[in-house]
Amino acid sequence: MPDLIFTIHARDMLKEREIPEQWVLDAIRLPDEKSIEGDGNMHYFKSLPERENRILHVVVNESVEPNRIATLFLDRRRRTK
Secondary structure (H helix, E strand, O other), rough: OOOOEEOOHHHHHHOOOOOOOOHHHHHOOOOOOOEEEEOOOOEEEEEEEEHHEEEEEEEOOOOOOEEEEEEEEEEEEEOOO
């Protein structure tokens, strides 16, 4: 796994949304789905049984070293099928 850092915004989102850092790292290491979106960033998606199977969405800028976790949120547009 490449080196990762959390942006200030991503750190703020961890606190504000009460999302443990480990969940974010798990989403990146073992995503249920991932894709490069129109913004050029890698988007990782992981179902969270701890949050009623809501989907954690993690956006990572992989074009810089170390890779930067730009933001993360529980994605209301996606649901576990």
